[in-house]
Amino acid sequence: MQQYIIQIDFVDCPGLGYEIFKVTDKNNINKIAMEVIPKHGMVIQFQCAGEEQVHSLVADLRKIENITAVEFRTQMPYQEKEIELRTILNSVSEGVLAIDKDGIISHINEFACKLLHCRLDKAIGVKVEALVGEDSPVLATLQSGNEYRLKEWTVKRKGRALQFLSSSVPVKNDQEQIIGAVSTIQDFQQIEKVILRADKLQRLTFADIVQQSQPMAQLIAAARAVARHSSTILLRGESGTGKELFATAIHEASARCRKPFIPINCAALTETLLESELFGYEEGAFTGAAKGGKKGLFEQANGGTLFLDEIGDVSPRLQVRLLRVLQDGTVRRVGGTKAVAVDVRVIAATHRNLEQMIQSGEFREDLYYRLNVIPLTILPLRERKEDIPLLAQHLIRKICNRINKAEVYLAKESVELLVAQKWPGNVRQLENTLERLINLIDSTEIRPEHLWAWTDITDNVAAKTIGNISRKPQTLQVEIPLTGEWPRLKDIVASVEKEVITRVLKKYPSSRLAGQVLGVSNTTILNKIHEYKI
């Protein structure tokens, strides 16, 4: 028996399926698989005795009215989709592992197979615990629904302990039910590459720090003055105020500017990873340690600057190790005994209250004094509102350049609205807000109604400062008839839902836009339109 696949294209009409099956039965073929291409055709995989029988089948099918073509194929559509998906997964330079709702591995790419020392055909269809043990982040995500970012994960394989960083997200259906989980897996060496790549990014200078306020002008002057020397600097300020920008500018204005500037976020890595990144390790220091050992960032930054972001998040044990480097200018690799001299300027940064952390015993006082040689504090954006107009237009230009869009401008009232906000996430939040707006609006001017619609900008703040801008309605009133019995809660919720969606659709007459406004998918809006006959 030979196997064949044919694709039957047709103009959809009632009874056509029946006609096709009559012909396939008449020709006595053995169907193996079938796929419908909605409104367009059907693909059948079958077995039969030989060529003659196939030609008779095709000839009979072609005689059926409304069938426009019958062609042979080499694969079923689902097989082509599988190949496409596999190619996408294998083009990623990280391991990818996906499981279904029962914890069975549904997809795994070649990279993950390499990292986990397994074969693709042996992994697919297997329970994830059987391959990587019970405590994988992907299984934890499936069970808890929580996302994980860069979680440290050790897998025991063939008597060896393999160490990875893994991030995972749940896969949810339209009803928000968890139907699986996907994980990405990285190893130590990859992380190192990412860190080193950061050093090659475009360096920013003091000229890139946009400001109009007196306190910022003074701070820049002070930072310029201290940049020339090698003293340790402690940058203080809330998240997103520009600490890293200052650190880069200081390095660029220093005599060390031709040597490396290496930033590292101490809060983003686990204690052991941070230790091996900062201090390096000797060969055989731990399972998974690279052959020949590895230089730490202190050694790599020799002659340059190491930016230790989120220094307040460093563990007590690593605080001791950092203190030693700052005191005697030498580092000792993990698993090593030799002290290596390094010439590195340290710029540390934190948004945390280190003085309070000293009181509570979380931060070492001696390390604090070593770091706090030159303290520079960046004020939160809400305390230097004069900076906002110029900064906002600067950020708009930067974003438009990056996404290749003609520069957009802020209407005067929009500037006033931006100035009136508290910006707890500071410049980064302002930048993200503007980026979202620039992506969503078509107009060349950002007007207040765009800010109302697409941002978290609040009415009450604006109301105090601006009197003449039309505001969002404060309340939504829905009439629920109360004649006798209470309606069912489900019906009350449905009335509110219908009213809200109707109103939003009036202002944003597309299911995609309405979905974005209400934070649901396009499909949810379409289903609701259908359900409530809006």
Ligand SMILES: Nc1ncnc2c1ncn2[C@@H]1O[C@H](COP(=O)(O)OP(=O)(O)OP(=O)(O)O)[C@@H](O)[C@H]1O
């Ligand atoms: N005065 C400024 N002029 C221009 N851009 C700025 C200014 N301040 C901050 N930015 C931009 O805002 C963003 C956030 O800044 P940065 O990452 O330096 O903040 P941070 O204080 O280090 O944040 P975190 O504490 O969260 O690490 C960056 O894109 C930065 O370039």
